[in-house]
Amino acid sequence: MSEQEHIFLRSGLPPEETARKLAEALGASIIRHDDGEIGIHRPAAADPLRSIGGVVIENEYGDDDPVAGEESVYDGYDLVLELWLSGRTDEELLHAESRRFFDEIVAQLHWPAVHAKVGAALYSAWSSSRGRTDFPPGTSPYAETRALWEPYAHP
Amino acid sequence: MSGTDGIRSDAEAAHRSLEDAAERVGRAVAEAAELELSAAAHGWTGVAQAMSSEQEALAAAAGSLGEAQAAVTAGISALTPVGEEPSSDEVAARLAGVVARLDAALDAAGRAAEGLGTALELAAESDAESLAWLVDDAADSLGTAREALETAATAAAAEQSAAGAWGTTGVGGDTRPSPSTTAPAHIAQPGNVRGPLGEHFRPGVHDPEGHFTEKERAIADWLSAREPGASIHPRIRDPAKHEKSPDAMIRSNPDDLGVITEFKTMDRPTIGAVKDNLKLGTRQVVAHGNGHVVVDGRTVGVTQTDARLGMPASSVSDDTMAGPYLGGSRSFWATDRH
Numbered sequence: 001m002s003e004q005e006h007i008f009l010r011s012g013l014p015p016e017e018t019a020r021k022l023a024e025a026l027g028a029s030i031i032r033h034d035d036g037e038i039g040i041h042r043p044a045a046a047d048p049l050r051s052i053g054g055v056v057i058e059n060e061y062g063d064d065d066p067v068a069g070e071e072s073v074y075d076g077y078d079l080v081l082e083l084w085l086s087g088r089t090d091e092e093l094l095h096a097e098s099r100r101f102f103d104e105i106v107a108q109l110h111w112p113a114v115h116a117k118v119g120a121a122l123y124s125a126w127s128s129s130r131g132r133t134d135f136p137p138g139t140s141p142y143a144e145t146r147a148l149w150e151p152y153a154h155p
Numbered sequence: 156m157s158g159t160d161g162i163r164s165d166a167e168a169a170h171r172s173l174e175d176a177a178e179r180v181g182r183a184v185a186e187a188a189e190l191e192l193s194a195a196a197h198g199w200t201g202v203a204q205a206m207s208s209e210q211e212a213l214a215a216a217a218g219s220l221g222e223a224q225a226a227v228t229a230g231i232s233a234l235t236p237v238g239e240e241p242s243s244d245e246v247a248a249r250l251a252g253v254v255a256r257l258d259a260a261l262d263a264a265g266r267a268a269e270g271l272g273t274a275l276e277l278a279a280e281s282d283a284e285s286l287a288w289l290v291d292d293a294a295d296s297l298g299t300a301r302e303a304l305e306t307a308a309t310a311a312a313a314e315q316s317a318a319g320a321w322g323t324t325g326v327g328g329d330t331r332p333s334p335s336t337t338a339p340a341h342i343a344q345p346g347n348v349r350g351p352l353g354e355h356f357r358p359g360v361h362d363p364e365g366h367f368t369e370k371e372r373a374i375a376d377w378l379s380a381r382e383p384g385a386s387i388h389p390r391i392r393d394p395a396k397h398e399k400s401p402d403a404m405i406r407s408n409p410d411d412l413g414v415i416t417e418f419k420t421m422d423r424p425t426i427g428a429v430k431d432n433l434k435l436g437t438r439q440v441v442a443h444g445n446g447h448v449v450v451d452g453r454t455v456g457v458t459q460t461d462a463r464l465g466m467p468a469s470s471v472s473d474d475t476m477a478g479p480y481l482g483g484s485r486s487f488w489a490t491d492r493h
Contacts, residue, residue: 061431070427087232119435
């Protein structure tokens with residue numbers, strides 16, 4: 001499970017309620033993990049024998065009050081959907097399926113959202129006022145590319 | 156065709172027959188629902204009730220068919236061709252996992268057969284001929300699947316037994332006993348289940364099926380080079396289960412129960428990325444009670460100073476930065492807590 005991607009959200013709802021709305025919108029099933037976290041999952045479009053999904057948790061990444069130079073695009077988001085694939089690691093399939101999740105979430109739920117790989121890459125962001133931006137390959141979620149993601153930083 | 160190829164072929168045939176059975180059960184459910192509505196419209200409450208029960212029996216069978224398909228998929232996955240010359244211990248342990256999954260599939264297929272038997276009786280009692288034909292077709296497909304599963308499971312058990320008899324494939328003549336079908340779970344799946352390996356313990360990285368990605372393997376090799384006495388196994392992830400699963404189990408001696416370990420590879424040399432990778436890794440191992448996180452910063456030039464700056468104060472202890480796995484100045488090892 002070492003490979004994950006993340007969709008940061010500002011739903012205005014607690015994690016459980018957010019998970020239920022996500023499951024409804026994405027045609028996914030609810031799952032309660034052994035550690036109590038709530039998640040969603042559904043068969044992967046490209047390989048139905050595997051599933052894509054993850055947990056909806058309070059955002060632990062980034063920093064509520066970052067020092068100058070250590071800001072990230074997701075500091076201002078309260079929830080995160082942490083996504084992984086069942087079975088063997090497959091980064092390309094994980095990215096394709098995560099992107100599908102992001103597309104459906106912003107199209108159906110209209111919550112401010114950021115698609116990223118924590119610690120590594122920023123892919124896309126959406127807000128009702130700014131619409132959608134797909135960032136160039138190699139865009140960082142951290143301060144070095146702040147000019148690119150700043151409009152989506154505090155939804 | 157090798158023994159493993161034959162097992163795979165039979166298991167794949169079983170999966171296809173299970174799919175056929177599931178598809179026919181789906182059509183039978185639709186037929187039963189239609190008959191229930193029609194009977195209710197005519198006021199034939201007895202038939203309507205029978206068709207409702209029919210749908211329940213078919214739904215139970217469908218659930219068991221799904222379990223069987225998932226178990227077969229997991230068994231096929233566990234048969235993945237090896238990427239290096241495995242030891243007898245590793246081959247036997249892998250085959251024990253395959254046998255266990257195929258046995259689970261057989262159990263589920265047996266439950267599905269019971270459900271279809273009930274459904275067939277109900278259809279016959281209601282004179283629902285077309286429905287009975289559908290259920291009978293599903294039962295035929297399931298019968299074919301069970302035969303193929305029996306063949307695959309028997310062959311896998313025989314291969315496992317043969318692997319256990321090899322005896323001397325290890326470096327320097329490995330004559331230790333190999334696991335059997337009744338081996339404890341931590342011997343059959345040393346990467347997934349904590350427990351002492353005892354006489355099965357062997358130092359090094361044990362990943363003959365290539366479960367580690369290239370990045371994970373680089374970390375495992377780095378750890379093994381710095382701690383030559385450690386035994387490192389990948390955790391095998393079941394594609395049929397959406398569960399949290401860190402990367403590896405590491406044991407330092409034959410009596411060690413094992414430490415669940417998550418590997419992280421840095422993509423960016425920033426303090427924020429160090430913090431976030433530690434949080435990511437810690438979340439994985441804490442979900443299993445506890446464990447270690449190994450973060451590889453070598454490829455992006457993260458220094459020990461960067462690592463210290465990125466580590467939350469609660470996770471810094473004397474051994475997190477000075478432990479036996481902490482070697483070079485550009486790689487570090489950290490754990491949330493012991």
